[in-house]
Amino acid sequence: MSLFSILRHHGYVYPACIFLAVCALLPLHISAAELSLPQAQQLALARSRQLSAQDLAISAARDMAVAASQLPDPVFKTGIDNLPVSGPDRGSFTNDFMTMRRIGLMQEITRSDKRHLRAERYERAIDKSQAEKTLSMLGIKRDTAIAWLDRYYSEQMLALANEQLSQARQEIQAADLAYRSGRGSQADLLTARSALALMEDRNSELARRARSARIMLTRWTGETSNDSQSELPAMDDVDLDVNALESTLTHHPQIRIMNRQVDLADTEAKLAEANKKPDWSIEVTYQQRGPAYSNMISVGLSLPLQWDQKNRQQRELSSRLAMADQARAERDEALRAHIAEVSGLLNEWHSKRSRVSRYETELLPLARQRVQASLAAYRGGKSSLGDLLTAQRNQTDMHLQALQLQAETASLWAQLHYLSPSDETKLISSANKE
Numbered sequence: 336m337s338l339f340s341i342l343r344h345h346g347y348v349y350p351a352c353i354f355l356a357v358c359a360l361l362p363l364h365i366s367a368a369e370l371s372l373p374q375a376q377q378l379a380l381a382r383s384r385q386l387s388a389q390d391l392a393i394s395a396a397r398d399m400a401v402a403a404s405q406l407p408d409p410v411f412k413t414g415i416d417n418l419p420v421s422g423p424d425r426g427s428f429t430n431d432f433m434t435m436r437r438i439g440l441m442q443e444i445t446r447s448d449k450r451h452l453r454a455e456r457y458e459r460a461i462d463k464s465q466a467e468k469t470l471s472m473l474g475i476k477r478d479t480a481i482a483w484l485d486r487y488y489s490e491q492m493l494a495l496a497n498e499q500l501s502q503a504r505q506e507i508q509a510a511d512l513a514y515r516s517g518r519g520s521q522a523d524l525l526t527a528r529s530a531l532a533l534m535e536d537r538n539s540e541l542a543r544r545a546r547s548a549r550i551m552l553t554r555w556t557g558e559t560s561n562d563s564q565s566e567l568p569a570m571d572d573v574d575l576d577v578n579a580l581e582s583t584l585t586h587h588p589q590i591r592i593m594n595r596q597v598d599l600a601d602t603e604a605k606l607a608e609a610n611k612k613p614d615w616s617i618e619v620t621y622q623q624r625g626p627a628y629s630n631m632i633s634v635g636l637s638l639p640l641q642w643d644q645k646n647r648q649q650r651e652l653s654s655r656l657a658m659a660d661q662a663r664a665e666r667d668e669a670l671r672a673h674i675a676e677v678s679g680l681l682n683e684w685h686s687k688r689s690r691v692s693r694y695e696t697e698l699l700p701l702a703r704q705r706v707q708a709s710l711a712a713y714r715g716g717k718s719s720l721g722d723l724l725t726a727q728r729n730q731t732d733m734h735l736q737a738l739q740l741q742a743e744t745a746s747l748w749a750q751l752h753y754l755s756p757s758d759e760t761k762l763i764s765s766a767n768k769e
Contacts, residue, residue, distance in 0.1 A: 370558065372483050372568050379479040379555040380472060389468040393461055400457035404450050410441040412620065429625030439620030439633070446614060452606040459602050463595035469756050470588035477753035479555040481746050486548035487567065488742035492735055493541045499731045500538050503531040506724060522719075530724055570744075573751040577681050584673045587754060593666035600659035607652040613639040680751055687744040694737040702730040 380386065417433040424430040507527045552558075575583060584590060616637040623630050641648055709726035712718035 370483075370556070372480060375483050375552065375556050375558075376476045376479045378557060379475050382557050383471070383475055385471050385475075386468060389464055389471060393464045393468070396457045396460045396464060400454045400461065403457055404454035406445055406450070407443045410443075412439045412441055412618070413437060416622070429627075432624065432628045435622040435624050435631065437620055437622045439618060441616055441618040441637075443614055443616045446609065446612060449606065449609045449612075449614070452602060452609055456599065456602045456606060459595060459599040463592060463599060466588055466591040466595050470592060473588055473753050473756055475555070477749055479552075480749040480753065482548065482552040482555055484567075484745040484749060485742065486545070486552045488738055488745065489541065489545040489548040492738045493538070493545045495731065495734055495738065496534070496538045496541045499728070500531070500534045502727070503527065503534050507531055526724060530728060534728075567745070570748045570752075573681075573684070573748060575677065575681060575751060575754070577678060580674045580677055581670070583755070584670060584677065587673060588756065589673065590666065590670055593662065593669055597659065597662045597666060600655070600662045604652065604655035604659050607648070607655040610651065611641070611644060611648045613641055677751070677754065680747055684744065684747040684751060687740060687747065691737070691740055691744055694733070694740060698733055699730075699737060702726075702733040706730050 414437050415428070416435045416437055417431065419425050419427060419431050419434065428434055428436065507524070511524055618633075618635045618637065620633040620635075621630070622633060706723075706726045709718060709723045713723045
């Protein structure tokens with residue numbers, strides 16, 4: 336019951352139009368939604384430039400894999416051999432029997448296993464880029480969910496604060512009427528005005544937070560509409576077992592990326608091993624001499640001499656093997672860190688869920704009962720208006736605290752829920768892979 340009804344009950348008279356005007360200011364609760372969480376996530380995925388960039392990286396690596404599997408381009412060679420620079424035949428291309436105009440081709444014959452490993456190196460890069468894309472998709476869905484939930488709860492809190500602010504304005508009018516009629520004290524009036532100033536300040540902060548939440552959601556979805564959102568998704572459970580986190584997080588996209596990095600390092604080591612066997616080149620040259628002499632054809636083979644394998648090829652192989660071991664160690668350390676982080680998030684989520692339940696079943700009902708008791712005491716002349724206002728403000732504060740706790744719990748749920756790709760994300764990733 337509002338203070339206007341209380342004062343009417345006590346015989347205070349005030350214009351009915353004021354009462355109707357104030358009631359018209361009471362805010363409505365958030366209306367039916369225009370933007371659901373899945374819709375917001377689809378919009379965010381569709382407009383992401385990061386996913387487009389990773390698609391381009393995958394396409395580039397796929398093209399490089401094809402190119403790396405081919406033989407090197409042949410080398411065109413031309414020149415003049417044994418051109419006289421002194422004597423009577425100086426500068427002549429035809430008089431001296433040793434002068435030849437030469438044209439030829441040289442082809443490096445790269446071993447097939449080495450070309451296969453070079454292509455495989457880019458294929459491993461493709462696998463890594465696809466894992467990075469899956470991680471990016473999860474990050475977009477998670478961050479969009481957090482932004483969506485933040486907007487939802489910030490607007491819920493703002494609606495509650497607006498309702499309290501409207502109620503506080505009614506209380507000031509009621510206290511002013513009571514003071515003017517001699518039934519109330521000036522202290523009650525000043526208390527009501529002080530409470531209104533504090534509420535207006537808090538309302539401004541909550542309005543700023545709601546605007547910031549809308550801006551952040553727009554950053555992901557691109558939608559600037561101020562329409563309200565749909566109902567909350569089911570957030571009562573997460574598909575994680577704290578006792579089986581190691582096996583679960585082994586398939587986490589971040590760990591999959593590091594697994595692909597290990598595969599890439601292993602391929603680099605195999606390629607370094609293959610480089611210990613040199614590639615050879617073949618060259619065919621046609622040599623034209625003067626009209627009095629025969630033209631010639633030359634055929635040659637080239638083979639690099641790996642005379643210092645211990646300090647060149649073997650050192651390269653040792654380096655690549657060390658880098659592969661480094662990648663494995665970093666992956667194992669990252670897995671341990673993920674296990675600890677997710678365990679902490681799960682613990683915090685369970686704790687906050689218990690607190691939310693406590694607010695709903697104990698603290699909020701107690702606050703309502705206190706308001707009812709203060710109202711009964713005020714009607715009976717056993718307490719002041721200030722006591723009643725304090726009880727009402729405490730109830731609203733308790734409700735705001737409950738909403739804040741629900742928002743924090745929902746954010747934790749989003750972080751846990753989007754640790755692993757959903758079936759939809761897997762399908763999108765597979766389609767792009769093809």
